[in-house]
Amino acid sequence: MKRLIATTILVSFTLTNSYGHEGFKLNITELENKLLKLKEMHALECSPEEVGKVESYLESLKQDIEREKNEKETVYILKPKQKTDIDYTLTIKNLLTKIEKNIYSDKDKDGIPCYKEIELGLDPNKPDKKEEKIVINYGEENKTENINPSQTEKEIKSSSNPIVQPVRVHFYTNRADIKKEYLPYLNIVAKYLKTHPDTKVKIVGYTDNVGSKTYNNKLALERAKNVKKYLTKLGVNPDRIVIEGIGKDKYIVSNNNQIDKFTNRRAEFYVINLAE
């Protein structure tokens, strides 16, 4: 009995010591990976100050671990983690969420999130009026395609492409209401539809991979419905808007993390010829 108690105490002591140290290490790699992913989403351009702060905290944490390692190697004693060490993981996590917010924020209030502006080669700090032009230009291209009698199948297919990349509305998890930051997009679409009465638009709602297929289909349709509702509120004839909901399918990116899931929860616009 005594032996059993002694061995359990010994095992639990060694386990807690090793777990504490490894857990600390794991956290850092996890945080580093998250920062890397955010950097891929243009975190350096959208939130450079916060990225700098996170990097400085990570550097100091790494240094602490190296110091501990060196001490262990030279002294050969398994030291428990010092009580005086400051764990910055919470601060880093807070900064990472701030970076994530900044990536999706719209500083210049032109309706395009920061990361998208960087991808398009625009300045995230200056409002861009180009978006409206792009939409109109695309529509004009479609128009010329309609007039041309020698229209091939390929050309017809191209006319049902999304209007432009940035005209995409994203949603919160399990919700179908439109975020305020996307209203300027929809205003542009409404304006375009009003000035081009010979075009129809198809709104397709999508979801991420959370939940059942039937529920997601409903949710996707609800999202498309809400966008249609907003456009009709702005004076667009509801007969010119076709809606569709595709749940748990046609993802833009894999659903590995929250950012990817957010990207997949969307509603897209497709221009349709009236002849179609």
Added chain:
Amino acid sequence: MIKKTIAMFLMFFGFSLALEKNITTSEYLDEAQKALKIAYENGAHIKAQYEYGKALGFYNIAKEQASNFQTEKAIDAATKSIEWSLKAMEKINKEVSQ
């Protein structure tokens, strides 16, 4: 009498040592703060945001470590903060000269 003198001497020695260490750390912190202030006044928070963020992060670490009596770590972090403030200034000056 001898005991008292030894105790006084030890106390004075310990106090002066602690004082000397504290002054070094706080001096480093002061310098880091000054460098940050100069960088900010030159517009580093707008023109060299990444470098300024790093300097600010290291300065915060230095402050936290100093308040936790980790003088070595505090000095390390303060030095890095000064370095990054200088890098921010360098970036601003490059932009101005261009």
